[in-house]
Amino acid sequence: MTSRDPDYVVLGETRTYSFEAITRAIRLVAGGARFIATNPDPSGPSAEGLMPATGAIAALITRATGVEPYYVGKPNPLMMRSALNRIEAHSETTVMIGDRMDTDIVSGLEAGLRTILVLTGSTKPEQVARHPFVPTRVVESIADVVPLVDDFAPED
Structure with missing residues (x-):
């Protein structure tokens, strides 16, 4: 420094x-x-x-x-790819969960991930339709994500 x-x-x-x-x-x-x-x-x-x-x-x-x-962070695709590599994950079996359409959701989409928008943060429900892209799911809070785990699990 x-x-x-x-x-x-x-x-x-x-x-x-x-x-x-x-x-x-x-x-x-x-x-x-x-x-x-x-x-x-x-x-x-x-x-x-x-x-x-x-x-x-x-x-x-x-x-x-x-x-x-x-x-260097979201929505930079390099950040997402580096993170996936670091945790040895694949885009087909990973889900991006976030509260911002313009960083979290676009970052996940551009990395080929399924996405879940949580409405308890920065993005309000009426703002979702303003974007030219859509999340895979929109939920009210992070608590609503837990029941979705099986829906997003990879198929054998």
């Missing part, structure tokens, strides 16, 4: 972004550091309601520098 001529600025999810840290990131990226971010999610849920997430802070840095980040 350095603030003097780094090769990369890496932005990840946190609840403690500071104006000083964002300003430092802007200056480093403008000075030539490569810009990497974990995920493009602009917002996320909290007990009090929506809160800014990595994508919102990345957009702020991009707007100030003109440099777009390379996203």
